[in-house]
Amino acid sequence: MSEYKLTPQSEDFNEWFNTLVQRADLADYGPVRGTMIIKPYGWALWENIQQGLDKRFKATGHVNAGFPMFIPKSFLEKEAKHVEGFSPELAVVTIGGGEELAEPIVVRPTSETLAGHAYANWIKSYRDLPVLINQWNSVVRWELRTKLFLRTAEFWWQEGHTAHATYEEAETETRQMLDVYHDFAVNEAAVPVIRGRKSNIERFAGADQTYTIEAMMKDRKALQAGTSHNLGQNFARAFDIQYLDRNNELQHCWTTSWGFSTRFIGGMVMTHGDDKGLVLPPRLAPFQVVIVPIYKNDDEKSQVMPVVQRIQAELVAADVRVKVDNREDLTPGFKFNDWELRGVPVRMEIGPKDVSKGTVALARRDMPGKEGKSFVSQAGLTSQVQTLLKTIQANLLETATQFRDAHIQDARNYDEFKQIIAAGEWGDCWWAGSDADEKRIKEETGATTRCFPLAQPEGTSQCMLTAQTANEVVLFAKAY
Amino acid sequence: MSEYKLTPQSEDFNEWFNTLVQRADLADYGPVRGTMIIKPYGWALWENIQQGLDKRFKATGHVNAGFPMFIPKSFLEKEAKHVEGFSPELAVVTIGGGEELAEPIVVRPTSETLAGHAYANWIKSYRDLPVLINQWNSVVRWELRTKLFLRTAEFWWQEGHTAHATYEEAETETRQMLDVYHDFAVNEAAVPVIRGRKSNIERFAGADQTYTIEAMMKDRKALQAGTSHNLGQNFARAFDIQYLDRNNELQHCWTTSWGFSTRFIGGMVMTHGDDKGLVLPPRLAPFQVVIVPIYKNDDEKSQVMPVVQRIQAELVAADVRVKVDNREDLTPGFKFNDWELRGVPVRMEIGPKDVSKGTVALARRDMPGKEGKSFVSQAGLTSQVQTLLKTIQANLLETATQFRDAHIQDARNYDEFKQIIAAGEWGDCWWAGSDADEKRIKEETGATTRCFPLAQPEGTSQCMLTAQTANEVVLFAKAY
Numbered sequence: 001m002s003e004y005k006l007t008p009q010s011e012d013f014n015e016w017f018n019t020l021v022q023r024a025d026l027a028d029y030g031p032v033r034g035t036m037i038i039k040p041y042g043w044a045l046w047e048n049i050q051q052g053l054d055k056r057f058k059a060t061g062h063v064n065a066g067f068p069m070f071i072p073k074s075f076l077e078k079e080a081k082h083v084e085g086f087s088p089e090l091a092v093v094t095i096g097g098g099e100e101l102a103e104p105i106v107v108r109p110t111s112e113t114l115a116g117h118a119y120a121n122w123i124k125s126y127r128d129l130p131v132l133i134n135q136w137n138s139v140v141r142w143e144l145r146t147k148l149f150l151r152t153a154e155f156w157w158q159e160g161h162t163a164h165a166t167y168e169e170a171e172t173e174t175r176q177m178l179d180v181y182h183d184f185a186v187n188e189a190a191v192p193v194i195r196g197r198k199s200n201i202e203r204f205a206g207a208d209q210t211y212t213i214e215a216m217m218k219d220r221k222a223l224q225a226g227t228s229h230n231l232g233q234n235f236a237r238a239f240d241i242q243y244l245d246r247n248n249e250l251q252h253c254w255t256t257s258w259g260f261s262t263r264f265i266g267g268m269v270m271t272h273g274d275d276k277g278l279v280l281p282p283r284l285a286p287f288q289v290v291i292v293p294i295y296k297n298d299d300e301k302s303q304v305m306p307v308v309q310r311i312q313a314e315l316v317a318a319d320v321r322v323k324v325d326n327r328e329d330l331t332p333g334f335k336f337n338d339w340e341l342r343g344v345p346v347r348m349e350i351g352p353k354d355v356s357k358g359t360v361a362l363a364r365r366d367m368p369g370k371e372g373k374s375f376v377s378q379a380g381l382t383s384q385v386q387t388l389l390k391t392i393q394a395n396l397l398e399t400a401t402q403f404r405d406a407h408i409q410d411a412r413n414y415d416e417f418k419q420i421i422a423a424g425e426w427g428d429c430w431w432a433g434s435d436a437d438e439k440r441i442k443e444e445t446g447a448t449t450r451c452f453p454l455a456q457p458e459g460t461s462q463c464m465l466t467a468q469t470a471n472e473v474v475l476f477a478k479a480y
Numbered sequence: 481m482s483e484y485k486l487t488p489q490s491e492d493f494n495e496w497f498n499t500l501v502q503r504a505d506l507a508d509y510g511p512v513r514g515t516m517i518i519k520p521y522g523w524a525l526w527e528n529i530q531q532g533l534d535k536r537f538k539a540t541g542h543v544n545a546g547f548p549m550f551i552p553k554s555f556l557e558k559e560a561k562h563v564e565g566f567s568p569e570l571a572v573v574t575i576g577g578g579e580e581l582a583e584p585i586v587v588r589p590t591s592e593t594l595a596g597h598a599y600a601n602w603i604k605s606y607r608d609l610p611v612l613i614n615q616w617n618s619v620v621r622w623e624l625r626t627k628l629f630l631r632t633a634e635f636w637w638q639e640g641h642t643a644h645a646t647y648e649e650a651e652t653e654t655r656q657m658l659d660v661y662h663d664f665a666v667n668e669a670a671v672p673v674i675r676g677r678k679s680n681i682e683r684f685a686g687a688d689q690t691y692t693i694e695a696m697m698k699d700r701k702a703l704q705a706g707t708s709h710n711l712g713q714n715f716a717r718a719f720d721i722q723y724l725d726r727n728n729e730l731q732h733c734w735t736t737s738w739g740f741s742t743r744f745i746g747g748m749v750m751t752h753g754d755d756k757g758l759v760l761p762p763r764l765a766p767f768q769v770v771i772v773p774i775y776k777n778d779d780e781k782s783q784v785m786p787v788v789q790r791i792q793a794e795l796v797a798a799d800v801r802v803k804v805d806n807r808e809d810l811t812p813g814f815k816f817n818d819w820e821l822r823g824v825p826v827r828m829e830i831g832p833k834d835v836s837k838g839t840v841a842l843a844r845r846d847m848p849g850k851e852g853k854s855f856v857s858q859a860g861l862t863s864q865v866q867t868l869l870k871t872i873q874a875n876l877l878e879t880a881t882q883f884r885d886a887h888i889q890d891a892r893n894y895d896e897f898k899q900i901i902a903a904g905e906w907g908d909c910w911w912a913g914s915d916a917d918e919k920r921i922k923e924e925t926g927a928t929t930r931c932f933p934l935a936q937p938e939g940t941s942q943c944m945l946t947a948q949t950a951n952e953v954v955l956f957a958k959a960y
Contacts (some may be wrong), residue, residue: 031555031597032585035548040613043545056941065523066742068515068634069549069587069618070571075511081933088578091550093587095572097622105512107549107587117511129811133520137618138549142577153576155550329607 006341008275013219017270018148024278026265027148030140034146034153036258038262044286046262050136052188052284053260055157056180062132062160067114069137073104075113080239082112085205089141091153107140112206112257115161116239123253125244126165128417130173134160150223150480157261163241163253167232168408170254171209174230177258178211181226189264190281190396191215191271192404193225194475197450200435204257205210208232214450214475216404217270220424222450222479225267228258266480271400272366278343279365281387281396287323289315289385290344292335293470294351303355311350311381312362318382320389340365345392346385354378366399367393408475411464417476421445430470432463440466447476486821488755493699497750498628504758504822506745507628514626514633518742519820524766526636526742530616532668532764533638533740536899542612542640547594549617552693553584555593558718562592565685569621571633587620592686592711592737594884595641602941603733605724606645610653614640630703630960637741643721643733650734654710657690657738661706669744670761670876671695671751672751672884673705674955676931680915684737688712694930694955696884697750700904702930702957706745707908708738722809746960751880752846757844758823761876762869767803769795769865770824772815774831783835791840791861798862800869820867825872826865834858846872851883888955891944901925906957912943912951921945927956 006023007015021027026042029035038046045112070093076083086109093105108114119131138156146152160177164170167310178195183195193213203210207229215225234242236252245251253388282288293308295301308324323344325335332349339347349361360381364372367384376384411417411427420427427447451472463470486503487495501507508521518526534544550573556563566589573585586593590754599611618636626632640657644650652686658675665673673693683690687709695705715721715877716732725731752759762768773788775781788804795802803824805815819827828842840861844852891897891907900907907927922928932954943950 028598028601030548030550030594031552032548032550035550036546037548037594037598038546040543040545044543046546047544063520063524064527065520065634066516066518066526066618068510068512068517069620070515070634072509072511090575090577091573091585092575093571095570095584096570097570097624104575105571114510118508118517121508121654126805138546140549144577157548294498346801416807 006275009218009273014385016275017266020273020277020341021266021269026269026278027410029148030155036148036152036154038156041286042265045265045284047282048156048284048286049189050222052184053180053284054136056184056235057158057160060136060176060180063133065133067108067111067118067135067137069108070105071111071113072107073106075117076106078116079206081234082206086110086141090142090417091140091142098314108137109141109258110257111135111159111161111236112140112255113239113258116235116241116255119163119253119255120162120239120241123163123241123243124231126246129163129165129243129253129273130169131163132160132173133162136159149269150263152339155262157259160256160258162256163236163252164255165243165253166244167254169254170232171230174209174211174228174256177256178213178226178228181213181228181258181260185215185225185264186280186397188283189268190393190400191225191267192397192401194451194453195455196453196475198227198451199438199449199474200436202449204229206231206233206234212451215267215271216426216477217267217380217409218273218403219270220407220426220477222426222477223263223270224479225264225448226258226260229256231255231257237285271303273343273397274368276337276368277341279396280343280345282345282393285321285343285345286390287321287344289320289322289346289348290339290349291322291348292322292332292333292339293324293326294349300352303352304350306348307355308416311378314382315385318386320382320385336363340368346388348385363390364388364392366395411476412462414465416449417464418445421447421476421478424478426450426475428460428463428473428475429464430472431465431472432468432470433465437465441476446478448479450475450477450479486755486757489698489753496753496755497746500753500757500821501628501746501749503689505720506749506758509628513635514623516632516634518636521766522745525745525760527668528764528766529744530638532664533660534616536664537614537638537640540656540660540863542614545613547588547591547598547615547617549588550585551588551591551593553586555597556586558596559686559714561714562686566590566621569623571620571622588617589619589621590737590739591619591639591641592616592715592735593719595737596715596721596735598717599641599643599735600721603643603721603723605687606726609643609645609733609868610649610722611643612640612653613642614638617715629749630743635742637739640736640738642736643716644735645725645733646730647734650712650736651710652736654689654691654708654736657736658693658706658708661693661708661738661740661875664707665693665695665744666877668761668763669748670873670880671705671747672877674880674931674933675935675954676933677952678707678931679918679929681918682929684709685818686711686714688714692931695747695751696746696887696906696957697960698748698753698883699750700887700906702906702955702959703743703747703750704930704959705744706738706740709736711735711737752876753823754848756817756848759823759876760823760825762825762873765801765823765825767801767824768869769800769802769826769828770819770831771802771804771828772812772819773804773806774812774829780832784830785831787835787858788830789913791828791858794862795865800862800865817842820848826868828865842868844868844872844874891956892942894945897944898925901927901956901958904958906930907944908955909944910941911945911952911954912948912950913945917945921956926958930955930957930959
């Protein structure tokens with residue numbers, strides 16, 4: 001388990017990540033190339049993410065449903081840009097029940113076409129609108145180069161699919177869900193994402209407008225952490241999603257879709273993790289507190305364990321997610337390393353001295369060493385732990401925000417820009433370039449536009465590339 | 481919506497079911513033949529089922545994980561009976577990312593082989609045991625004749641996969657999970673299932689022993705509602721799942737698997753439903769109470785709605801799942817029918833007279849007409865509603881149990897048996913027949929053994945077919 005020493009981030013960030021997610025029992029490879037098994041510890045994290053998002057979806061009026069994983073291949077072809085975007089990544093079923101199928105079936109890479117088909121059947125009049133449906137599932141996109149959580153042939157996510165009577169309602173929905181993702185990422189995961197609009201080139205295949213939340217990893221590469229698409233009437237026209245309006249006239253709907261996936265787990269690992277392992281935000285950590293009992297013999301054990309059990313019960317009663325590590329054949333030191341690797345926010349040590357003094361030792365995962373260690377009274381312990389968890393949560397967000405802001409640089413011209421990108425930073429620049437300019441920059445520097453941030457400076461300025469008047473600022477970065 | 485009249489159960493049970501599940505917005509067909517869309521109302525029911533089961537799984541020490549949907553075809557072939565059982569139903573992916581695959585991939589029909597492969601990697605020593613993992617997913621079994629919820633090409637379920645050091649532990653786990661299913665079905669769904677052991681013929685492909693819960697539908701056909709398998713060392717040997725025991729000797733593990741699917745939703749529909757539609761058990765119903773406000777004009781509406789909103793808030797605060805039907809362009813009568821179709825346990829009507837008298841009208845879904853209607857005070861309403869929901873839950877279970885017991889008949893010989901089966905009843909009989917005898921009975925009568933109930937009478941008696949001494953009683957029935 002944790003006797004293995006991780007490669008330091010500074011030495012090989014990629015190696016650090018790949019080793020960590022397996023060593024910390026988040027995930028493993030499946031037998032089919034590029035597939036992933038999310039192990040129980042990783043899945044518990046995903047369940048907490050699901051809960052945090054699902055309650056926000058329901059609070060904004062959405063309901064869940066279950067759509068099939070199979071799509072007739074012909075469906076994808078109904079929306080021209082959509083099929084162009086997804087064709088290279090499809091897994092195709094050609095045999096069913098021992099027989100060659102008349103029409104090949106695709107395993108869903110995303111479900112806009114299924115929703116389009118169903119909504120065309122379900123929606124009759126303006127009274128049926130809006131339709132606000134989400135689903136939790138897994139999707140398949142065949143990938144040649146794979147990386148656990150970040151790029152696998154199958155991944156888990158949620159995909160929302162909504163239909164509306166007007167463009168304005170669809171746009172409001174698209175932006176609302178972006179805000180939901182932002183709120184979740186910042187306040188639950190302590191990942192300070194930046195909200196923005198994607199460029200033409202980076203837009204979802206079939207969308208009129210794509211919004212994104214972009215996160216900065218500790219290697220300063222960008223991670224697209226969630227997207228929300230205004231699909232205009234593209235899918236409504238392709239699938240005949242129509243409704244009778246109040247004047248009894250037939251109109252096409254306006255649709256949206258939005259998704260947030262297990263890739264975000266990779267994003268959390270790379271936002272908060274350090275050379276000792278994971279650092280999980282308290283609000284999402286499967287275990288918020290691990291108690292390590294310390295004793296040398298049965299006599300000490302019989303003093304320590306009743307206190308451990310009492311404190312455990314008090315924490316459970318206060319809804320603190322607590323784990324007691326009572327493994328018999330491992331040293332406390334081994335256990336400390338093991339739980340550091342797994343990123344548990346607070347470690348509580350209880351030994352015979354603590355029992356006699358009525359104290360415990362608390363160690364913060366986000367602050368290794370003496371600085372993060374405190375000795376506190378068992379009286380009022382639960383509320384102290386709750387306060388500490390909030391402090392850690394806030395500290396993770398502040399640290400990540402400072403890190404992010406320290407690595408976004410203003411680029412006033414292309415020379416400056418190239419230096420910034422070459423140094424691994426993000427470039428913040430006024431932009432009036434064309435799609436072709438954007439592609440050229442990608443070829444020359446490896447950086448892509450991450451987004452036009454929703455928070456824009458006032459006024460206009462010179463485009464960093466073309467020196468034309470630019471109305472907007474864009475963020476460029478190398479990205480996962 | 482509900483203006484459509486259902487075919488009565490007595491006229492055509494099959495037609496009643498097929499129409500109802502679509503009309504009540506539980507499910508619809510997907511575009512690929514045999515696939516199902518579970519609509520939001522049906523999915524909300526499934527989410528409540530998931531919660532009820534998941535908390536029981538966690539309380540018995542299980543954790544969730546996510547396994548891939550793809551299995552190398554060769555994996556299935558490692559366990560001889562398993563491949564024989566599942567081969568005819570497979571969906572096979574032969575193309576990935578535009579290229580023909582070197583080895584075909586199967587979309588999981590069940591995941592024993594994936595668990596086997598992973599556990600062989602993960603388990604090293606007795607310290608790693610038991611492994612107690614569950615997953616919520618969907619699986620694919622190609623079906624020629626499909627029926628929503630009961631038999632579709634894809635369905636949702638949970639599948640537990642556990643590994644143990646001894647046969648006894650595996651058997652204890654298998655039986656424990658059967659008891660979990662039984663407890664859930666009886667106490668949450670009011671479906672009085674019978675626990676028992678499957679015959680050799682009806683056993684899961686690859687299991688040493690299969691246990692089942694069997695339910696009786698209102699057409700008296702049996703529905704296998706959940707199964708729990710002791711897999712012995714079959715998969716451990718096929719996949720080399722081995723551990724070092726305390727003496728440092730290598731041993732094969734003993735494994736189990738157990739599953740419970742969306743087919744159970746069909747079972748609930750056919751256990752409780754009537755000619756007016758669904759009858760949902762309060763503990764699982766997406767809405768436990770629907771409030772229909774009654775008014776003829778704006779003046780009455782302004783009197784009624786504040787009371788409706790106050791009562792809604794009180795019920796929500798007490799965790800009662802309540803829906804206010806404030807649709808403007810529909811009559812109360814239409815709404816009554818609509819919610820009866822959808823099986824909401826309690827309808828609350830509030831009109832101007834109720835406002836002035838401080839009362840509401842309550843109507844029980846399980847007791848249509850005047851008998852189920854009461855007029856109660858708004859004072860203490862929440863606790864009255866909670867009591868009523870418990871009464872309805874208990875009444876559904878009692879009614880279904882009485883129905884079940886009234887339709888299980890003792891068959892002392894084959895002539896009696898044939899009459900019982902021809903009359904559509906279940907035959908309860910002493911049995912010492914062979915596998916061949918069982919097959920012959922299926923051919924001659926259409927009935928199969930459902931299970932050897934765990935609750936057995938004392939002693940021995942004559943086998944109903946062979947007249948040999950039989951040690952056990954078996955249940956025969958026609959089944960879905």
